[in-house]
Amino acid sequence: MGTSWSAQLVDPPSDCLEAIEAVLARVIAQMSNWEVASDISRFNRTLAGEWVALPEDLMTVMRAGLDMARISDGAFDPAIGHAVEAWGFGPSQRIGTAPVAPVAPPWRTIELADGEARRLRDVALDLSGIAKGFAVDAIADALTAMGIVSFLVEIGGELRGAGVKPDMQPWWVDLESPPGLALPVLRVALCGLSVATSGDYRRFRPSADGRLSHSIDPASGAPIANDVASVSVLHPQAMLADAWATAITVLGPDRGMALATREGLAALLIRREGARGREYMTPALAAMLD
Structure with a gap:
């Protein structure tokens, strides 16, 4: 996902590194726009109007992102991938044609239901403003489940x-x-x-x-x-x-x-x-x- 991570643990078990790397691999496989085979990339390639089954973690982050969009009146929008890409901050890092202001908030075109999601028009998900934080929480949960009570995790x-x-x-x-x-x-x-x-x-x-x-x-x-x-x-x-x-x-x-x-x-x-x-x-x- 284009960044680094670190973890400081007190009395860690020998398999803690494997546990952390497994969490990171899962998040990348689901939420990285830089991975063409990731679940988010697959979703962004589907036709508008199609329902797509998505894994639990990705759905959790999408629900949180849409809730944040509602609370912030769209200041946080998980569906601005096209604008991110056009300004050169997306996976291609190529600057494209600057988009015009959207006629409707992109997040309002995303629908979730029973583990599936769909776009009502051509928008692209970009969870870079929330996925790193989710990954930190997921690692913390994994460490806690292993009985580790003192740690500092950073991504x-x-x-x-x-x-x-x-x-x-x-x-x-x-x-x-x-x-x-x-x-x-x-x-x-x-x-x-x-x-x-x-x-x-x-x-x-x-x-x-x-x-x-x-x-x-x-x-x-x-x-x-x-x-x-x-x-x-x-x-x-x-x-x-x-x-x-x-x-x-x-x-x-x-x-x-x-x-x-x-x-x-x-x-x-x-x-x-x-x-x-x-x-x-x-x-x-x-x-x-x-």
Whole structure:
């Protein structure tokens, strides 16, 4: 899926690596747009209107993605694959013709029923804003089932921690600040918590105006242009932290942080203001830091 993973475990059994790799292989086989034989790629190739049976994990992520689309009024959209590809952030990494703003939210054309899914028109699923978080949760569940109670799992910057380290310290994680912005480092303890960060400095393309973010605004079908440098969200589930970070990034500091506040989320947004950065923090995160 184009990124790396790591895991730190306390008293792991000898077969833990095999268990982790099995989870990752399962997620890739179902949700990777880079694998032509994956279930998501197969779904994207089917004719609009056809019902397609999909595996349980993929259906779980699609349901969560559609729920997030409804809550965020489409700021998170799991069906913007065509726009992602057109702007050069998809599997081919070729820049195509920039799409026009969709007449209807792509996610509204996806229907789920009894383990099957279908598209009502030609849209393409892209779960890159939620699948990494799901994979982190899936690994955590597998480790817990093996009796491992203390671990820190990371995939592409999305993390989940449980238990404590051998020195009885929690899993402390520093939330990275966007490069070039002189901001204090925020350190959080991941004890039964996950954190996901979406940032314009991770994947972008240079442009005449500076940089094109890989975060696509579903309303316009184009990269966001709201000066959001990064959003970090703390949540018990890495999958939801991942999706929320994407949605808040798209919505921006005003609408995004207002929604995060209403939902009781612990979130930090950093906005570029020239060469400086401005931080926005929800009350839930401020309360955690007191």
